[in-house]
Amino acid sequence: MKVTINQKTFERIIDYNQIKKRIRLIGIQLNVTYEHQHPVFIGVLNGCFMFMADLMKQIHMACEVSFIKLSSYDDSSRRDKVDELIGLDTNLEGREVIIVEDIVDTGNSLKHTLDLVNKQKPASVAVCTLLMKPNSVQYTFDNIAYVGFEIADDFVIGYGLDYQGMGRTLPDIYKEITS
Ligand SMILES: O=P(O)(O)OC[C@H]1O[C@H](OP(=O)(O)OP(=O)(O)O)[C@H](O)[C@@H]1O
């Protein structure tokens, strides 16, 4: 199946049933790991909104949920600078923190988020990302504990991810077709 947004065409690579199955498994892992704790999930907006909503429905331990909003991309091109549009409003000192991302691509956003979170001296920090591009990431992260899917270095949309602000509401994930 294909979709076109502003002259770019994308083909489906992961359907929503696969995403749901993967999220159920990640949920089980998180429920076991944090069974006797009270973690704080920090979602990185905008892209995480679909993943966060589906993931949280699988979480059964007592927990809190908060968000930050970052922006690092113009259209589909990368910028090195990460803008913080909404900051952290939760005290994370001594807390178990789980950062929820839709995608780790270059890792710039995650690096920025980790720096923000670590300043508050949490007890532990784990990262949960739906998508990860191992060939694109520019940092060594030792706390990416939960990854939905590793994907190639293609631009992707759907399930929260956008191209020029569009495509976030697609339930499946699509990659750009390049000729
Ligand atoms: O690993 P990176 O190269 O930093 O890319 C990953 C980040 O890029 C996207 O956010 P973006 O800044 O485009 O904002 P958005 O979530 O509002 O789309 C995505 O949601 C991740 O947060």
Ligand code: HPA
């Ligand atoms: O492949 C991508 N698609 C959409 N947004 C993104 N932000 C980082 N990488 C991507």
